[in-house]
Amino acid sequence: MTALIIRPDSWNLPLLLHVGGAMALVASVTVAAVALIQGWRTSDPSAAALKRFGARTLLYAAIPSFFVMRIAAEWILSKEGLENSNATWIGDGFLAADFGGLVLLITTIVANVAVRRGPDSGLGKLAKVAASLSVVLIALYVFAVWAMTTKPA
Amino acid sequence: MGYSTLLFLHVTSAFTMVTAAGLFLAIALAQRSERHSATALRLAPVAGILFPVGGLLAIVFGVWLALHDSQYSLGDGWIIAAIVLWVIGSAIGGRISGGYRKMASAGASPDPSALVLNLAFIVTLLVILIDMIYKPGAS
Numbered sequence: 001m002t003a004l005i006i007r008p009d010s011w012n013l014p015l016l017l018h019v020g021g022a023m024a025l026v027a028s029v030t031v032a033a034v035a036l037i038q039g040w041r042t043s044d045p046s047a048a049a050l051k052r053f054g055a056r057t058l059l060y061a062a063i064p065s066f067f068v069m070r071i072a073a074e075w076i077l078s079k080e081g082l083e084n085s086n087a088t089w090i091g092d093g094f095l096a097a098d099f100g101g102l103v104l105l106i107t108t109i110v111a112n113v114a115v116r117r118g119p120d121s122g123l124g125k126l127a128k129v130a131a132s133l134s135v136v137l138i139a140l141y142v143f144a145v146w147a148m149t150t151k152p153a
Numbered sequence: 154m155g156y157s158t159l160l161f162l163h164v165t166s167a168f169t170m171v172t173a174a175g176l177f178l179a180i181a182l183a184q185r186s187e188r189h190s191a192t193a194l195r196l197a198p199v200a201g202i203l204f205p206v207g208g209l210l211a212i213v214f215g216v217w218l219a220l221h222d223s224q225y226s227l228g229d230g231w232i233i234a235a236i237v238l239w240v241i242g243s244a245i246g247g248r249i250s251g252g253y254r255k256m257a258s259a260g261a262s263p264d265p266s267a268l269v270l271n272l273a274f275i276v277t278l279l280v281i282l283i284d285m286i287y288k289p290g291a292s
Binding site for chain 2: 012015016019020022023024026027028030031034035038042046049050053057061141142145146148149150151
């Protein structure tokens with residue numbers, strides 16, 4: 001019942017970069033979320049190291065992965081001739097990517113400001129906001145994977 | 154279950170496995186500095202759950218997909234390659250996870266080959282992804 005399983009060869013590289021970028025993005029946001037949440041749960045000095053680690057993971061791994069995923073998304077859309085498509089799943093993808101990109105940017109800024117304000121202290125309010133936002137991002141990415149794989153009408 | 158649902162579950166499981174690889178790598182990089190060694194091990198329990206769950210579900214839903222869709226066959230070269238690579242990746246991931254568990258529970262010293270194992274694990278996952286996208290030999 002699948003309409004098209006084997007796609008033209010020219011679509012493979014942009015799709016690989018899109019999916020690979022998305023996997024790296026989800027992995028790095030999850031690593032940051034786990035580090036920040038573990039830092040939240042502890043009051044010992046390791047909380048500061050976990051906060052730093054979470055903030056740096058967002059900045060140096062999640063943000064570059066986001067760009068790879070997002071640029072490759074445009075590439076594969078143009079290859080498929082879907083730039084002007086009104087398909088729901090593409091709209092969902094844009095929502096998850098662009099709204100998610102904004103949330104990712106805010107999360108990264110908030111986490112890194114938290115590290116600057118208290119490099120040797122526990123999580124604090126700002127880093128807790130970043131931890132919460134990173135969990136929201138993971139939920140948004142699950143929605144994006146659902147939309148991209150099931151392609152709802 | 155329909156094709157789309159199976160594909161969603163298969164891909165989500167694969168994302169989970171890759172996330173575990175990210176956590177494993179983060180721990181391995183932190184192990185290079187004694188100062189962060191113990192702190193990094195706090196990530197190990199989550200990775201220890203995500204890796205087997207993601208890995209097992211990825212292969213279960215992957216095989217289910219191959220059986221469900223008439224255009225796929227378990228005998229296809231690219232599917233056999235993916236299964237072989239999955240076995241290799243699972244063995245490497247299992248060794249990494251076991252090493253971290255030992256370090257966390259018994260205070261064992263870091264495995265000097267951990268970084269190499271992590272890189273091998275990531276390369277294996279990358280090759281699986283390339284195989285899934287390019288489907289070499291599929292007609």
